Amino acid sequence: xxxxxxxxxxxxxxxxxxxxxxxxxxxxxxxxxxxxxxxxxxxxxxxxxxxxxxxxxxxxxxxxxxxxxxxxxxxxxxxxxxxxxxxxxxxxxxxxxxxxxxxxxxxxxxxxxxxxxxxxxxxxxxxxxxxxxxxxxxxxxxxxxxxxxxxxxxxxxxxxxxxxxxxxxxxxxxxxxxxxxxxxxxxxxxxxxxxxxxxxxxxxxxxxxxxxxxxxxxxxxxxxxxxxxxxxxxxx
Ligand SMILES: Cc1cc2nc3c(=O)[nH]c(=O)nc-3n(C[C@H](O)[C@H](O)[C@H](O)COP(=O)(O)O)c2cc1C
Numbered sequence: 001x002x003x004x005x006x007x008x009x010x011x012x013x014x015x016x017x018x019x020x021x022x023x024x025x026x027x028x029x030x031x032x033x034x035x036x037x038x039x040x041x042x043x044x045x046x047x048x049x050x051x052x053x054x055x056x057x058x059x060x061x062x063x064x065x066x067x068x069x070x071x072x073x074x075x076x077x078x079x080x081x082x083x084x085x086x087x088x089x090x091x092x093x094x095x096x097x098x099x100x101x102x103x104x105x106x107x108x109x110x111x112x113x114x115x116x117x118x119x120x121x122x123x124x125x126x127x128x129x130x131x132x133x134x135x136x137x138x139x140x141x142x143x144x145x146x147x148x149x150x151x152x153x154x155x156x157x158x159x160x161x162x163x164x165x166x167x168x169x170x171x172x173x174x175x176x177x178x179x180x181x182x183x184x185x186x187x188x189x190x191x192x193x194x195x196x197x198x199x200x201x202x203x204x205x206x207x208x209x210x211x212x213x214x215x216x217x218x219x220x221x222x223x224x225x226x227x228x229x230x231x232x233x234x235x236x
Contacts, residue, residue, distance in 0.1 A: 017213025
């Protein structure tokens with residue numbers, strides 16, 4: 001068929017892994033594939049914690065409710081939606097544009113968009129700005145065709161979770177293509193895991209934990225069921 005499609009169709013949520021080591025090179029390839037995923041405004045609003053040391057892996061596996069994929073994985077990746085990196089990211093992109101000799105117009109355009117983004121994405125104390133902005137956009141929407149930007153902290157986390165999830169899928173498909181396997185997990189104690197990783201209660205939200213390893217011979221792969229295409233797709 002095609003190597004990308006092969007990886008997509010072969011990938012399964014693997015429940016038991018063999019104890020194999022993941023080389024630094026492989027780790028880098030997997031994480032590089034993750035960060036090449038598309039993201040809203042190229043904001044890459046996520047952080048990945050790659051947990052590989054035996055003691056830390058055991059601690060994180062326990063916080064993943066002791067699930068078998070977590071306990072047997074060679075590495076655990078905690079994918080975190082991150083609102084705290086937004087201004088550093090836009091600053092980084094701006095510096096990269098200057099270094100790469102983008103013309104003045106493009107740089108100015110980016111600066112302007114980043115400024116608008118900063119204003120739009122600022123929920124303010126107790127989400128106060130969000131309420132004002134929501135009312136403003138609702139009014140505007142009575143007359144104009146406009147999209148509703150993420151306004152509250154909840155909206156922003158949902159917004160960041162979309163891009164984080166795309167990076168997670170890239171990570172899983174790349175891992176499969178590189179001969180290893182994965183299991184995405186949302187069964188974890190978010191409060192304790194956030195505390196363990198010293199995450200910020202305001203800026204961060206754990207989207208999923210991905211167990212990575214080599215599928216064990218003991219892994220009993222159930223048949224894969226999906227809803228029929230016509231149940232999930234409407235062709236207009
Ligand atoms: C967001 C998300 C959370 C999941 N959480 C868990 C989990 O906590 N434990 C687990 O064993 N599998 C988990 N899974 C794996 C699903 O059960 C699995 O993907 C689904 O049954 C389809 O099987 P397949 O991936 O092998 O096709 C999760 C998958 C996703 C996408």
